[in-house]
Amino acid sequence: MLQIRWHGRGGQGVVTAARIFGRAAAIYGGKYAQSFPYFGTERRGAPVTAFTRLSEQPIRDRSQVYEPDCVVVLDETLLESVDVLQGLRPGGILVLNGSRTNHQGLKFKLPENTAFYQIEVTSLAQEILGVPIVNTAMVSVLAAVTSWVPWEAIKKAIQDILPSHLVEKNLRLAEEAFHRALALRQVASSQGGEGEPNSKSKGNLHLPADNLQPNLPTPHLVARTGSWRIQRPVIDPWKCNDCLICWLFCPEGSIRRGESCTSIDLTYCKGCGICARECPRQAIHMVDEALISQGEGERLAGIS
Ligand code: SF4
Ligand code: SF4
Incomplete structure (x- = not known):
């Protein structure tokens, strides 16, 4: 079974991202899948978590995902206040939307052999959608760097789940993000990894793992x-x-x-x-x- 944890903020479509990936896998990808949100503070801008499970067998586990194989972060500012790496398995995957190249002073340490992909899609979303909503872009990035779900399946799930007036632009955004992420994966592969998730490859293009220090956020920071x-x-x-x-x-x-x-x-x-x-x-x-x-x-x- 593969378990994915999604982190974003209220209003960024995190729950929809988890649903699109799950539907693509279950309806068009020949797998069993589950997707569901963690109901915390549901306010625009508040940190939001959602989960997707994929399996070749029926999934009976209905709990939250505590030890994800993959973490997808839709907003890099979350690294300052949420322990997005909590429970990430050694050999897992971190996919981050963001452009910062200096993460020194942040509070987390990448587990051993994490495949790390950083890509900036907020400006792309702003350009194509007119708003910085990156959920369809990040679903496509995940599909590109993992190959867990076929690209055609992602497109069909986007069409199924989004309101019809949002489909065309989101498909354009998704397609562009998918191809950029494929290129990123090829670069990661050429930098010494095998380019396959859960191998010992590192798509760590911008963020040296040593720059992420272990610590938990202090309460005042969260507030x-x-x-x-x-x-x-x-x-x-x-x-x-x-x-x-x-x-x-x-x-x-x-x-x-x-x-x-x-x-x-x-x-x-x-x-x-x-x-x-x-x-x-x-x-x-x-x-x-x-x-x-x-x-x-x-x-x-x-x-x-
Ligand atoms: S004019 Fe606009 S910005 Fe200025 S005080 Fe009134 S509501 Fe606020
Ligand atoms: S000042 Fe900030 S929090 Fe208050 S309404 Fe404007 S954007 Fe929202």
């Missing part, structure tokens, strides 16, 4: 909802008239009336975007965190 954010609200001071309607709607109480203007407390802002939707003057723009760190936030928000 800081600012670490959930993948997009940041940026207020245009030229449009904002300090009416504080955004403050009324913010579920985290992250909006402050400063001395001269309204501001956002990024320690707790989880990036849900409600303030941007409710602002009557369209003074708040949601900007990708990755672009903010490159100093591009204000330009992208159209603030001059």
